[in-house]
Amino acid sequence: MSAMSRAIRACAATASRRNLSVAAAWPKEASAAAAALVTGRRGGMDRGEDGSRVQWVFLGCPGVGKGTYAGRLSRMLGVPHIATGDLVRDALASQGPLAKQLAEIVNHGKLVSDEIIINLLSKRLEEGEEKGELGFILDGFPRTIRQAEILEGVTDIDLVINLKLREEALLAKCIGRRKCSQCGGNFNVASIDIEGENGGPRMYMPPLLPPAECESKLITRADDTEEVVKERLRVYHDLCEPVEEFYRARGKLLEFNLPGGIPESWPKLLQALNIEDPDNKRSAAA
Numbered sequence: 001m002s003a004m005s006r007a008i009r010a011c012a013a014t015a016s017r018r019n020l021s022v023a024a025a026w027p028k029e030a031s032a033a034a035a036a037l038v039t040g041r042r043g044g045m046d047r048g049e050d051g052s053r054v055q056w057v058f059l060g061c062p063g064v065g066k067g068t069y070a071g072r073l074s075r076m077l078g079v080p081h082i083a084t085g086d087l088v089r090d091a092l093a094s095q096g097p098l099a100k101q102l103a104e105i106v107n108h109g110k111l112v113s114d115e116i117i118i119n120l121l122s123k124r125l126e127e128g129e130e131k132g133e134l135g136f137i138l139d140g141f142p143r144t145i146r147q148a149e150i151l152e153g154v155t156d157i158d159l160v161i162n163l164k165l166r167e168e169a170l171l172a173k174c175i176g177r178r179k180c181s182q183c184g185g186n187f188n189v190a191s192i193d194i195e196g197e198n199g200g201p202r203m204y205m206p207p208l209l210p211p212a213e214c215e216s217k218l219i220t221r222a223d224d225t226e227e228v229v230k231e232r233l234r235v236y237h238d239l240c241e242p243v244e245e246f247y248r249a250r251g252k253l254l255e256f257n258l259p260g261g262i263p264e265s266w267p268k269l270l271q272a273l274n275i276e277d278p279d280n281k282r283s284a285a286a
């Protein structure tokens with residue numbers, strides 16, 4: 001069992017809080033770690049030259065794109081993307097008694113108990129440890145102050161990226177989400193075109209349509225109905241928004257307002273993180 005998963009379990013079980021000192025490294029050291037990882041990976045390394053590694057968290061409302069951007073960064077930095085929503089969906093797909101219990105909660109837009117989530121996350125971390133994984137990008141965890149305190153008690157999170165998008169777009173993006181049941185690709189059929197606020201720029205997010213071979217295999221998440229998404233947004237404002245404040249108070253929160261779809265937002269996110277876009281580097285070198 002990894003030190004972190006053991007500590008998470010112990011901490012959750014006793015609900016005690018160890019006040020480890022945490023280095024609020026953002027932005028200088030966090031982005032230096034990322035930059036070192038990007039360069040280090042070319043040499044087959046998965047740690048930064050200074051021994052640092054990425055331990056990041058993504059926060060943001062349902063539909064904001066946490067999975068998309070956390071996934072892209074994890075591939076770029078060579079660290080695992082651990083989404084507690086995926087862990088919950090894997091548990092839902094299994095046939096055990098936990099699946100039935102989870103379906104009741106998730107399909108009503110509620111949060112799973114801290115205990116269940118900590119167990120799923122600890123198991124995932126143990127599996128990663130066995131494979132020699134280093135660092136992580138957490139997506140969808142922590143979602144309550146208690147989860148944030150448990151995490152803060154067991155490890156140093158160097159950066160928390162808080163993705164933000166206008167509320168009108170969130171609902172449409174969730175309802176438009178589709179997944180190919182065969183290849184696992186994520187798509188979105190929503191076309192979002194919203195007037196600018198207070199004279200600000202118009203926001204356009206084109207649909208991300210599947211290729212022809214996936215069209216007949218698209219599935220929609222059971223919790224992506226209008227009613228359940230509205231409940232998830234309400235739960236986010238009640239229980240998860242205080243987590244933003246938790247990290248803001250510790251100087252770890254990077255707020256990022258998504259300016260539009262992926263082609264527009266991705267380079268700007270890399271810029272905000274002080275990471276050089278490898279695609280630009282390659283084209284500059286060509």
Ligand SMILES: Nc1ncnc2c1ncn2[C@@H]1O[C@H](COP(=O)(O)OP(=O)(O)O)[C@@H](O)[C@H]1O
Nearest residue numbers: 062063084085088106110111112117140141143
């Ligand atoms: N950290 C967590 N704490 C409690 N419940 C969670 C957590 N992460 C995921 N879940 C459960 O899994 C569901 C799906 O999570 P996720 O895919 O992250 O959804 P979203 O699109 O709402 O961000 C949540 O609505 C919740 O029921």
